[in-house]
Amino acid sequence: MPPMRKVWIVAVATLLLTCQARAETQGPYGIGRVATPAEIAGWNIDIGRDGSGLPPGSGTVSHGREVFEQQCIACHGDKGQGGVGDKLVGGQGTLPTANPVRTVGSYWPYAPTLFDYIRRAMPQNAPQSLSNDDVYAVSAYILNLNDLLPADATLDAKTLAAIKMPNRNGFGVDPRPDVKNPACMSGC
Amino acid sequence: MTELTDADNENELALTSRRHFLRGGAAIGGAAIAGGFAGTPAAQAEANNLPPNVPEWMKAPGDPMGSQLYGEPSPFEKNVIKNIPKNLPQYISASGRTPLQDLDGIITPNGLFYERHHGGVPTIDPAQHRLMLHGLVERPLIFTMEDIRRFPSESHIYFLECSGNPVYKKPYGKTASDLVGLLSCAEWTGVSLKLVLAEAGLKPEAKWVVAEGADAAAMTRSIPIEKCLDDAMLVYSQNGERLRPQQGYPLRLLVPGFEGNMNVKWLRRLHVVAEPAYSREETSKYTDPMPDGSAREFTFYMEAKSIITRPSGGQRLTAKGFHEITGIAWSGHGKIRRVDVSVDDGKNWQEAQLQEPILTRALTRFRLPWHWNGEPTIIQSRAIDETGYVQPTLAELLAVRGDNHFYHNNAIWPWHIAEDGEVTNAANA
Numbered sequence: 001m002p003p004m005r006k007v008w009i010v011a012v013a014t015l016l017l018t019c020q021a022r023a024e025t026q027g028p029y030g031i032g033r034v035a036t037p038a039e040i041a042g043w044n045i046d047i048g049r050d051g052s053g054l055p056p057g058s059g060t061v062s063h064g065r066e067v068f069e070q071q072c073i074a075c076h077g078d079k080g081q082g083g084v085g086d087k088l089v090g091g092q093g094t095l096p097t098a099n100p101v102r103t104v105g106s107y108w109p110y111a112p113t114l115f116d117y118i119r120r121a122m123p124q125n126a127p128q129s130l131s132n133d134d135v136y137a138v139s140a141y142i143l144n145l146n147d148l149l150p151a152d153a154t155l156d157a158k159t160l161a162a163i164k165m166p167n168r169n170g171f172g173v174d175p176r177p178d179v180k181n182p183a184c185m186s187g188c
Numbered sequence: 189m190t191e192l193t194d195a196d197n198e199n200e201l202a203l204t205s206r207r208h209f210l211r212g213g214a215a216i217g218g219a220a221i222a223g224g225f226a227g228t229p230a231a232q233a234e235a236n237n238l239p240p241n242v243p244e245w246m247k248a249p250g251d252p253m254g255s256q257l258y259g260e261p262s263p264f265e266k267n268v269i270k271n272i273p274k275n276l277p278q279y280i281s282a283s284g285r286t287p288l289q290d291l292d293g294i295i296t297p298n299g300l301f302y303e304r305h306h307g308g309v310p311t312i313d314p315a316q317h318r319l320m321l322h323g324l325v326e327r328p329l330i331f332t333m334e335d336i337r338r339f340p341s342e343s344h345i346y347f348l349e350c351s352g353n354p355v356y357k358k359p360y361g362k363t364a365s366d367l368v369g370l371l372s373c374a375e376w377t378g379v380s381l382k383l384v385l386a387e388a389g390l391k392p393e394a395k396w397v398v399a400e401g402a403d404a405a406a407m408t409r410s411i412p413i414e415k416c417l418d419d420a421m422l423v424y425s426q427n428g429e430r431l432r433p434q435q436g437y438p439l440r441l442l443v444p445g446f447e448g449n450m451n452v453k454w455l456r457r458l459h460v461v462a463e464p465a466y467s468r469e470e471t472s473k474y475t476d477p478m479p480d481g482s483a484r485e486f487t488f489y490m491e492a493k494s495i496i497t498r499p500s501g502g503q504r505l506t507a508k509g510f511h512e513i514t515g516i517a518w519s520g521h522g523k524i525r526r527v528d529v530s531v532d533d534g535k536n537w538q539e540a541q542l543q544e545p546i547l548t549r550a551l552t553r554f555r556l557p558w559h560w561n562g563e564p565t566i567i568q569s570r571a572i573d574e575t576g577y578v579q580p581t582l583a584e585l586l587a588v589r590g591d592n593h594f595y596h597n598n599a600i601w602p603w604h605i606a607e608d609g610e611v612t613n614a615a616n617a
Contacts, residue, residue: 025327027387031338032321032329039330040322045406046398046459049466084277096481100592107483108472117468120406121307124280127404171475171485176596178588181578183528183570186536 045128047116051161054112058156059137061144067134068141071123080104080145085124089145092166105146109171111163114139136160270300271365281306281405283350285369289500294345294516294543294551296372298427303434304350304370306469307404310454314438317402319422323460326389333438336422339379339387344421344444345550347373347518349490351447351474351595356586360601360615363502367601367613368495371518373551376442378423381416390460398465399441402456409450409474410464411443415488419444419549422455444549445520446488447595449474479590490520492579493598494527494554494571505609508562513540516551519573524552526572531558533566534602540569560605566614568602582615 025034047053059067068080075085080103082088091101100106104114119135121127130138140155148163149155237243261268271285283304286296296302303309314333322328350370354361361367385397390413397416401407411420421442424431431437436453443450449469464470464486476484494517499505513531517524523546528537543553554569571579582599604614 027327027329027389029339029383029387031335031387032331035320035322035328035330040320040328043320043457044322044459046400046408046461046465048463095477095483096479098592100477100481102472102477104472108468110466110471113466113468113471116408116465120408121404121468124307124404127307127406170481171471171483174484174487174489176487176489176491177577179580179584181570181580181584183572183578184537185528188530188535188537 045116045120047112047119049110049112051112051157054115054157054160055132056157057132057136058154059133059135059140060154061137061140061149061151063134064137064139064141064144064155067130067138071130072138075124080142088142092146095167095170103146104142105148105166107167107170109165109168111139111143111148111160111165114142115160268300270303271363271369280308283370285365286372287365288369288371288495288516289364289497289503291497292553294373294553295427296374298374298429298432298435301372301374301426301432301435302348302350302370304448305403305405305434305453306407309433310403311433312402312438312454317438317456319439319456319458321384321388321458321460323398323458324391324394324462325385325460326391327387329388331384333424336379336384336424336439339383341377341379342421343375343377343425344419345373345375345545345547346442346444347371347549347551348442348448348451349493349518349520351449351487351490352597354597356582356589356591356593356597358616360613361501362613362616364495364497364500367501368493370448371551373518374426375428376421376423377425377428378421378439378442381420381422381441382418384422384458385416385460388460393462394460396461396464398457398459398461398467399450399452399455400457400459401436401452402454407449407452407469408465408467409452409470410461410467411441411446411450412488413460415443415446443488445490445522447474447490450488474595476589476595477592479592487596488520490518491596491598492519492521492524492571492573492577493517494524494569494579495601496529496567496569496603499567499605499611500603501611501613503611505560505605505611507609508560511558511560513556513558513567513569515554515569517554517569517571518549518551519571519575519577520549521577522548522574524554524571525574525576527552527554528570528572529554529556529567530570531556531565531567534568537570562607564605564607566602566604568600568614570600 075083076088077083080088088104091103091106094101115135136155140149143149144151268287268290271287276282286300286302317333319331353368353370395413396410398410423440423442426435439455441452441455476487496513496515498514517527527540529540530537540554540556546552579600585599602614604612
């Protein structure tokens with residue numbers, strides 16, 4: 001192979017490799033910077049319905065009652081009976097009636113969502129202030145009030161993900177349009 | 189609204205309606221009843237400004253330039269304000285309505301845009317705000333607001349509507365605002381979400397994007413990837429100026445035609461995933477309970493709807509003869525094709541005039557010239573969108589969904605006009 005041709009091939013190969021490397025580190029506009037794993041870990045608080053993303057830690061029903069009485073009772077009432085905040089307890093069996101009572105126990109389809117929501121948004125006056133252990137504990141207490149966890153239980157990532165909520169299969173897809181107005185124009 | 193009990197809702201609506209009625213009555217009736225006060229000092233002063241006299245505001249210079257560095261409406265419009273209930277149990281998670289019956293055209297002024305927040309309105313320094321895009325992408329990225337504004341921009345006019353607008357149980361709102369005031373429309377400017385997603389590079393298994401707000405609720409909703417790659421936008425401006433704090437300053441998601449809650453405000457994170465988050469908001473809250481105890485989930489679209497805003501509840505016709513009937517129509521599925529109006533309690537319908545522009549997923553203004561003969565009647569409007577879908581009656585909705593269905597009530601709302609011209613919500617009769 002003539003030397004010049006060899007140089008040419010190497011040059012083209014280098015250019016292709018460079019382009020490939022650029023494609024991996026940069027999008028079409030080259031805007032923004034790469035997020036580090038530590039940055040993502042600090043912000044990503046999403047918990048999947050299967051419990052994926054649940055952090056280490058644990059909490060007992062009895063400690064959860066203490067946390068609830070300090071942090072939650074003002075809005076959610078004694079034993080989660082409701083007040084300014086939602087009623088959290090009871091209502092199982094009422095969904096097909098004229099007066100459905102929708103609570104964590106009667107309506108929520110997935111238990112890990114309880115951890116996700118309490119951690120991200122509760123208590124309303126100081127969200128993201130509870131430790132993971134306290135979030136497990138208060139989740140355990142609310143599940144216990146709904147007869148979904150024994151009084152002596154300890155909740156962690158594994159046990160929370162294993163809880164099957166009563167209304168898990170209560171949801172269906174959007175069938176709309178579900179009504180048809182014939183659009184009568186005269187003598188209706 | 190979702191945090192309220194039904195009793196709270198009723199109290200709230202009853203109170204705001206009374207307030208609105210008093211306010212509306214005073215404003216509308218002002219000219220007609222002015223003659224009754226002839227001879228009072230105020231009436232005398234007013235007469236001095238009427239023909240043949242030269243009005244006082246022509247006899248001296250007005251306010252100098254710079255009196256208002258951010259302009260405000262005339263003091264005579266001080267009653268055209270957000271319709272915010274006075275007796276809510278709390279105001280951190282609450283909603284405030286647009287005074288639809290006081291507005292013209294299709295654009296909602298930014299100061300009157302409806303509000304719904306779940307953890308209060310955060311004050312965010314845009315220099316310290318970041319958008320994180322991660323999950324099933326080739327390159328997880330972090331953007332500053334300057335970065336977001338470097339992307340190619342676009343502007344579109346879209347409506348935004350809360351899914352609980354209104355509920356299915358009586359009593360129904362007395363004014364157009366009480367009824368469907370969780371509805372507004374603006375010109376939005378930002379970047380197409382698909383451009384931003386392409387910047388990170390979607391992996392083949394990417395099916396949903398979970399959007400999270402930087403508010404105290406860390407509001408979380410899952411958006412199907414098809415919508416994200418269609419007309420979804422990341423928005424930083426509204427009606428030409430930067431977003432108001434109540435609308436998500438400095439950055440919000442906009443998913444045109446989808447229920448308001450999904451248009452996550454104060455957007456800080458986009459998590460690209462294979463299945464929805466099943467967050468509290470999209471399982472225990474923004475789902476639609478059916479009479480058999482089941483519930484519909486992921487009911488995204490706001491179906492076609494319309495409302496007559498003039499004459500409407502709380503207003504009063506002060507004379508027989510010509511009146512223009514006008515209102516707004518909209519559909520999350522696209523453009524409004526037709527609006528029918530009935531002025532005889534639904535027996536006969538006629539096609540209203542549609543004001544251009546007729547835009548996809550935006551409010552469309554309709555009008556019908558009308559001569560009121562002074563007899564009691566019921567007027568109502570019915571929207572039809574480009575898919576052929578016809579706005580249903582409340583009875584048709586209730587027959588399928590029952591009155592415990594909370595969201596997506598797009599019923600026809602009839603206004604009763606009494607012999608004295610008073611307009612009330614006929615659905616409460």
